[in-house]
Amino acid sequence: MAKEGSYTGTAKWLHWGMALVWLGAWVIGIVATHWRDEFNAHHELTYVHKAMASTLLFLIVVRIAWRLSHAAPALPDSMGPTMKRGALVGHVLLYAMALIGLPLSGWYWSSVADKPVMVAALFMLPPIVDPDQSLYDLAKAVHTNMSWLCGALVGGHLLVALKHHFVEKDDVLKGMLPARDR
Template sequence: MSNVESYTATAKWLHWGMALIWIVAWLFGIVAVHWRDEFNPQHQLTFLHKAMASVLLFLIVLRVVWRLTHPSPAMPATMSPLMKRGAFAGHLLLYCIALVGLPMSGWYWSSVADKPILVAGLFLLPALVEPDQSLYDLAKSIHTYTAWLCGVLVGGHVIVALKHHFIDKDRVLAGMLPGRATDAPS
């Protein structure tokens, strides 16, 4: 059990920064695919979507290293062991599917389609596989369905955080909010 009351300032910056990038990239991706003719005829939203989402592949490495080297606050004593295991599983799913799987599936789709990914507008990612138009529909489906699953996971994460704050009235959400006096050292 950790005796830390709050996440470090660095952990908070990584959490909220990655959350902002993820949500904006997710929204751009949804609009770029589902309202392509209306809002993405020149594929500028697709370019922005890829530029932002690809950054997550690099930030997740930093985030995992930080998380493994800096303890997180203990779960409230009022949480049952089953709920604590559920919280661990939920966070693991968010890391694996939303922060790794979704960007990787997009990278795969772009590779299959022979479309470049310019990370933050700075450098190109190499293709994961050789272009193969016969895999295009499969790659698109994997990325699209993974994106919707991630939307559900992130929505659930937000709902549970709000439940902790407003119903349980514990410090789970407060421990991740920026600017709190209880910040652990960076």
């Protein structure tokens, strides 16, 4: 049972677990492509990137099911209706782009490239579409540009969370942190 003003324990585990996987996959994706000769000569980082990031496709199903059956805590009254709507739009964008669209675009890219995707080194994801080298450049551009856009989105999300805590001094960040006494 969640405390008033706080997400449930399960929602917190899912948020922070997926945030860790997401941030790790993002950094590894950048290092894998921009420092290829130094760190990714045998595609070892690409393998890790895909094995980590692909787990998000499964975790998001659990997360959305949990979220739909467990309401988020109410936002503080100090936030006006426009700010509250902004927070909702930001969260929907994080779900749709960072946690669903971006992993799907990576899966699509690997599928058209006819390259394997392992899920956490456990099993292989089947291709989402047939291989087609003529779509390779498009798929690569979509995943790469989307990854930078989502990086900016997550950066903004982090800054807003810190602003709530240190500037507004409200309970928004505390509501996502481990259990506390009010």
